[in-house]
Amino acid sequence: MTQDNPPNLLLTTLQRAHSAFLSLGNVNGTERSRGISAMAKALAQSFDRILEANTLDLEVSREMAISEDLLDRLKLTPERLATTVELLEQLVELPDPIQRVMNAPYQLNPSQTYCQLMPLGVVALIYEVFPELGAIAAGFCLKTGNSLVLRGCGASSHSNLVIAQILQEALASVDLPTGCLEILSSDDVPSIQALVTQDQYINLIIPYGRPSLIEQVNHLATAPVLKSAMGNCALYWSAKGDLELVRWMILDSHASEPDPVNAIEKVLLSPSQNSSLVMRLFSNLQEKGFNLRGDEQLCQEFPNYLTLAKEVEWGRPYLNKTIAFKVIPHLSDAIAWINRYSSGHADCIATESYQESRQFAMGIDSALVYINTSPRFTRNPKQGESLFLGISNQKGHRRGLIGLETFTTLKQVVQGNGKI
Numbered sequence: 001m002t003q004d005n006p007p008n009l010l011l012t013t014l015q016r017a018h019s020a021f022l023s024l025g026n027v028n029g030t031e032r033s034r035g036i037s038a039m040a041k042a043l044a045q046s047f048d049r050i051l052e053a054n055t056l057d058l059e060v061s062r063e064m065a066i067s068e069d070l071l072d073r074l075k076l077t078p079e080r081l082a083t084t085v086e087l088l089e090q091l092v093e094l095p096d097p098i099q100r101v102m103n104a105p106y107q108l109n110p111s112q113t114y115c116q117l118m119p120l121g122v123v124a125l126i127y128e129v130f131p132e133l134g135a136i137a138a139g140f141c142l143k144t145g146n147s148l149v150l151r152g153c154g155a156s157s158h159s160n161l162v163i164a165q166i167l168q169e170a171l172a173s174v175d176l177p178t179g180c181l182e183i184l185s186s187d188d189v190p191s192i193q194a195l196v197t198q199d200q201y202i203n204l205i206i207p208y209g210r211p212s213l214i215e216q217v218n219h220l221a222t223a224p225v226l227k228s229a230m231g232n233c234a235l236y237w238s239a240k241g242d243l244e245l246v247r248w249m250i251l252d253s254h255a256s257e258p259d260p261v262n263a264i265e266k267v268l269l270s271p272s273q274n275s276s277l278v279m280r281l282f283s284n285l286q287e288k289g290f291n292l293r294g295d296e297q298l299c300q301e302f303p304n305y306l307t308l309a310k311e312v313e314w315g316r317p318y319l320n321k322t323i324a325f326k327v328i329p330h331l332s333d334a335i336a337w338i339n340r341y342s343s344g345h346a347d348c349i350a351t352e353s354y355q356e357s358r359q360f361a362m363g364i365d366s367a368l369v370y371i372n373t374s375p376r377f378t379r380n381p382k383q384g385e386s387l388f389l390g391i392s393n394q395k396g397h398r399r400g401l402i403g404l405e406t407f408t409t410l411k412q413v414v415q416g417n418g419k420i
Helices: 006-024 029-044 047-063 068-074 078-093 133-143 154-173 192-196 211-220 243-256 275-287 296-301 311-315 331-341 354-363
Strands: 101-103 112-119 122-127 147-152 181-184 204-208 233-237 264-269 291-294 322-327 346-350 368-371 390-392 400-402 408-415
Touching: 006 122, 006 147, 006 181, 029 047, 029 078, 029 133, 029 154, 047 068, 047 078, 047 154, 068 154, 078 133, 122 133, 122 192, 133 147, 133 154, 133 181, 147 154, 147 192, 154 181, 192 211, 204 211, 233 243, 233 331, 243 264, 243 275, 243 346, 264 331, 275 291, 291 296, 296 322, 311 322, 311 331, 331 354, 346 354, 354 368
Parallel strands: 122 147, 122 204, 147 181, 233 264, 233 346, 264 322, 291 322, 346 368
Antiparallel strands: 101 112, 112 408, 390 400
């Protein structure tokens, strides 16, 4: 028997996922949560199998001279897998978000109007490295009644496939629809364009990885895209801001590895900032292993700490332990600079001035603004009922933290009384 060629394989996979989504409409929240629980247990029992596949990916990637930063994000550990299992277990305990009824923003008199959350349909996740992300996305999609199609990168192909197979086996064990979790490798569908133009089946595409991947998907896709973002977050250090607070904000923001989602990579300084405090910050960051860069003025003043940052660097994420510093004359100039150069998903200020904090919060055109606190991203905050896949920097109702509601859509229902 001959194998399907890639276009037929793609269509068959998407049709299966779409059919599974329709079948999930008859599956209640308790049964979907049981499926997530089964996935969590299956992963917890398969660490050795997953790590063996991941070791193979790492060996191949090293032979291909993939950067150390990408290798860090590719490398799975028992701790990373345990965190994934814990997150899935927490998803099980959350209330069912589907068909939750809420007030409509307006009423169509004399009828009564209300809204309820509904699944999107088929979600496609296109992701680089981060092999555990497929399992996390599977939990989010199943909790919200969606089907998921995974398409990872070649570097993590063995890890992605093994994780997907484990999850599929778990879902089959609790009789959930075949096709609610599908995987396509880069060998199956070498062209991203072939996948992202299947808008007759795909209802949302989430690219997760470097900016080049996200922009490629956004440019080619005919289905809706949810743009995620990582790195290139900016911090404005006011002359009225505390040194220890700034130091903690920077270090803590980089502690969310292997996902450097909200890592502070650009720091803007007031020209009236105390030079001795600045030097103490530079010294401490160097001791912590950071590579420090700066504008021409700062490089001349602190040549032992900084190397010159090129103009192109200000608008790009480093996604490693590199931070660039720049002097900005006024807060209004800092706001304008951040709005031009940052990735637009999470930016910060350190100041003891209420007026400055309000001006910054109102002026920054980013999804999240942090005032005197670390922007560190975590998928599992351990407080409340919120879990997050990432952060989106695009405008619209899906802007900001990507939680369960991001995987839903609103249906408005108009209830009449049967009278004309």
